[in-house]
Amino acid sequence: MEHNAFPDSPPLPQRDAALFLDLDGTLLEIAPRPDAVVVPPQLPPLLARLSAGLGGAVAIVTGRGLEVARALTRGGLAGTPPIAFAAEHGTIIDASALPGAAIPPMPPPPFPPEAWRAAAEAFVEARPGLLLEEKKHGFVLHFRAVPERGEETAAFLHGLAAGSEFQVLPAHAAAELRPRATDKGVAVSWLMRHPPFAGRVPIFIGDDVTDEFGIEACKALGGTGYRIPRDFPGPAAVLHWLGRIAERMPA
The missing domain is CATH 3.90.1070 (Hypothetical Protein Ta0175; Chain: A, domain 2)
Structure with a gap:
């Protein structure tokens, strides 16, 4: 029998889902400094397994810079998990780790003076x-x-x-x-136009006010969104929920 340590968590999605996941405060515990976060050892392989089971439709949508986001999801592994990234709140779209994906970048945003x-x-x-x-x-x-x-x-x-x-x-x-022109919702909408995300049911999980843009975009596209602490008590519960999804997928 499947053990659920967080029985009040949302229901598990179907296999036609697309996952859009924030990092800090959602998959990672908040730290006193951005460079002091601790990556749970199960996170990188979990992301890889979710990607395999969902046809690659897993994206990290974070305020972090792209290289930092890649490093955090890689953990101690040799390579980045096969997922997409929407870094700097969706300003930078990168699907280079997704085999066969051809997701173009969004129109270039401005640089601060x-x-x-x-x-x-x-x-x-x-x-x-x-x-x-x-x-x-x-x-x-x-x-x-x-x-x-x-x-x-x-x-x-x-x-x-x-x-x-x-x-x-x-x-x-x-x-x-x-x-001004980009946010996490714009990034979700852009990714959902292209394979492997197109045609799937989008689900966003975040913890901050900036994640509400992603949640609302998913709802507008027929999906849903969850936010800590409203739907999950913290990152441990999110990781457990994602682990339960992975357990239901073929090895």
Whole structure:
């Protein structure tokens, strides 16, 4: 008999599902610093098995940069699992690890001015405890160590983005500056236009306000979405749920 350690988890999907999964706070526990997250050893092989059972229709949709997302899902394995990536909140689409997939990139988003990056560096340097996380098409200011700086940090980024092609979104003890034209919902919709995702029932799992875009896109496409802590108590429950899906697939 199948053991379910989290009996209140959502029902398991059918084999025509497409999975869109956030990383931090969803598959990985939140850490004090972005570079301090711990990858559960079962995650990389689990992603590979899910991809095999769902015809490759598994994507990591994350605010992380592409290379970081690849490394986190690879763990100690030699290669990246055969999955797709929508990195930097969908700004960067990559399906190079999916054999035979031909998913084109989305229209190129803008880059933030170098003067903004320099201003962010100076802002952080003058305020011990803040952390700057660089991305290709934006950056994040983390204030987990100094939560009293949160309002000031968000105001600084809003000042940079005012009247531009960029926006500021809140995250876990952080504020992120990124292009307006893309979000996780746009990324899901783009991936769902192309094999191996096209024609499947999309399911999004996330934990943050930015994941709501992905959840709403899945609902609009006839699927659904789940969010921590509303539907799962935490990443351990998500991994257990995904493991139950994998157990039902042919070896």
